């Protein structure tokens with residue numbers, strides 16, 4: 376690092392109410408820079424949506440926040456804990472629902488959640504009650520003793536939500552929580568996220584391709600493209616900003632905002648490309 380480049384570790388301590396702070400976070404896979412000097416703040420208690428086309432760097436960024444990928448350049452802090460130096464402290468504060476299947480089809484719903492309760496060190500005497508609470512919070516109490524392999528796609532996603540919630544996280548991170556689900560199941564997943572958030576004040580960081588969901592459910596969104604945040608604000612602010620730039624009274628959609636910012640890059644080799652199809656199919660297969 377050259378002497379005139381400030382060391383991100385010199386950044387001031389996170390202010391009160393700051394859940395996640397990424398400062399010049401950079402992550403590369405060989406020659407590919409997936410996350411490129413990303414600056415991002417998620418405030419405590421908000422639902423923050425990280426939006427972007429395939430390959431924008433969303434998953435890589437949130438995997439750095441979860442500590443599943445090492446923070447090799449830049450700084451990530453979760454409730455003030457440095458993700459590079461204090462991984463266990465960070466892990467204790469968060470629940471993570473990855474894109475890939477995290478439920479075991481050969482176990483019951485209750486057994487799946489109990490497994491996470493053990494892994495996340497929920498005290499033994501509290502486990503049964505906490506598992507039952509997490510299942511009830513996602514409306515799976517009645518199906519708790521059925522094998523997860525018999526669940527519908529929406530139920531599997533809600534089960535994965537219960538797995539992430541059993542440790543009572545302060546920060547819930549979800550990677551494409553509704554991909555491959557039908558509209559009713561998508562609404563169901565969001566209703567449960569919002570109910571738990573209202574009851575606990577937990578912070579939610581979510582990635583999604585679905586601009587309509589982000590518009591409806593996120594307090595603020597960051598539009599990510601080629602490893603960086605290109606626009607940030609409430610969905611309403613971003614829509615109104617584009618209307619002003621265009622000098623029109625017709626309110627654009629969040630998708631219009633994204634197309635305006637990402638330009639032709641969205642149409643070339645990103646949105647709807649092979650990775651999107653593969654990702655959707657992977658999810659469809661696992662829940663089919």
Ligand SMILES: Nc1ncnc2c1ncn2[C@@H]1O[C@H](COP(=O)(O)OP(=O)(O)OP(=O)(O)O)[C@@H](O)[C@H]1O
Nearest residue numbers: 404407409427428429430431432433434435436650
């Ligand atoms: N394990 C890996 N090895 C090599 N390159 C990778 C790997 N994971 C991601 N990449 C590359 O890093 C870039 C960012 O990928 P990432 O998965 O973070 O994007 P994303 O916005 O989450 O996309 P998607 O919506 O498809 O999940 C892409 O160019 C991708 O091909």
